[in-house]
Amino acid sequence: MPCGAACNLLSGEAGYYYSFLSDPSKTFLLSIGASGLAGYETINWGNKTLFDGATLHNKDAFVYGGALTLELETFITDLIILLVNARERVLWGSSVGKFSSQLGTGIKIIIN
Numbered sequence: 001m002p003c004g005a006a007c008n009l010l011s012g013e014a015g016y017y018y019s020f021l022s023d024p025s026k027t028f029l030l031s032i033g034a035s036g037l038a039g040y041e042t043i044n045w046g047n048k049t050l051f052d053g054a055t056l057h058n059k060d061a062f063v064y065g066g067a068l069t070l071e072l073e074t075f076i077t078d079l080i081i082l083l084v085n086a087r088e089r090v091l092w093g094s095s096v097g098k099f100s101s102q103l104g105t106g107i108k109i110i111i112n
Helices: none
Strands: 007-022 028-043 061-075 080-092 099-109
Touching: 007 061, 028 080
Parallel strands: none
Antiparallel strands: 007 028, 028 061, 061 080, 080 099
């Protein structure tokens, strides 16, 4: 989120992913997901004065909203999966901003 000071967001999220495209061997999966989230946002750890003396008008608040996610999973080996995802979140109740885009990559390791 765009913020002139430190923005901290502690949130919980629950949702559902649906795999809508895959190859016959299931080594490539493309999924879309939707989720709802709620949490608490803190601006500059509750301190209203910045180091240069400026005063913040943004307030700490409970936030709520949702997210849409597009995720790609592909098997590199039998036990290692490469993940790539793009997510757009919308949060109401925030005094900082409503929309937030996220891009991510990761590796999933399957332990038997």
